[in-house]
Amino acid sequence: MRLREQPLHALSRQANRGRLYLDQGAARLRIRSSIKGFIRNLHLLYGAFPYLQADTGFADHHVELRRGRRLRALIRPQSRFRTDGQEPFEPFPLHGALPLFEWGINWSFAQRANQYILLHSGVLARADRAVIMAAPPGSGKSTLAAAMMLSGFRLLSDEFGVLDPNSGQLLPMLKPVALKNQSVDVIRAFSDQAVIGPLFVGTRKGDVAHLAPNETSTDGLHRPARPALVIFPAFEAGAALDCRRLPGEDAFAHLAFNSFNYHLLGPTGFHAVADVIAACPAYRLRFGQLESAIEQIRALLDEADGNAQGAAQRHPG
């Protein structure tokens, strides 16, 4: 059963009792909240996720979204985020509970999931062959990831490339894609399949709305993907498509030094990132149009798959 098939009032009751669970793949959350607007947004944006019973038990992160108390419940009401006894952020306005939750989860996961290398990247897959998309904020990474999901790729993550150093595979850490400013309308126009939540105006990161992961993505919550291609995208309005192969050592530096926890993991992180770069061609992709960028990524993935198959035939076993 999917979360959206559960009546809203039943989810609200579970959340009120602190027994609403969310499975994001690499992490499971237990949520307590009495903020009805927040639960309504979860119902919409996490609608395709599996519904978990109230007695599910174990969770990696225990989070609470609650209203401000006393006067703050009446005058400029607030939402506050707590995770495992910590309150890492200043309160948000009550209606901003969803972005506060999303950033709070990112913070919690980045603090604690150090059994993995957490690349600062989106990850999408075609037939369990993963494309790692790493770029700084403002480069169009999230918009491109959203458009790729709406074009048939499976979304594993928009924010974290969760690399398991033992298997060398990437795990899903699936959450709604945070679209900022003009990207919201760009994705709305890109596909009528896009399920987009409310627009939160004037947040610290500008105007933000979230794109719900689709069923193709939520059905693969526990299916890892093997790295096949590394892309460093850079959106530039009106730019012609420009795709250049990056030297391995440059790609390594970009991927490792922008990771959330590379510096903590020593040789484990070093070898895991080197394995990715050794196995995957890396490209810098400048684009001005989503469709042509996606077409180029498909072609690069075809080429990488062909090379991988060729190598497997030359060196069987």
Next chain:
Amino acid sequence: MDISYRRLGDGAVIFSHRTWKTHILTPAATLIFEALDEVRPADGGPVPRAAALALLRQDLDVETDTPSTQQLLRMLRRLGVIA
């Protein structure tokens, strides 16, 4: 020499287990590192400085007094590749 070395195409990366720092090697630096690694003493100790400079000048035709080569040599000394 307590390092991990990975060749990635023409360039390479090195991880120092002593400092936990990662070093990026350009293709030219990679050639120099690999040439020095080949002449390391059997006990795994560093290549004597004079021998390293001679190898760079004579075998690899590298000018050893340019700022970039000096910087590379300092890094290789910190890593324990040369004495």
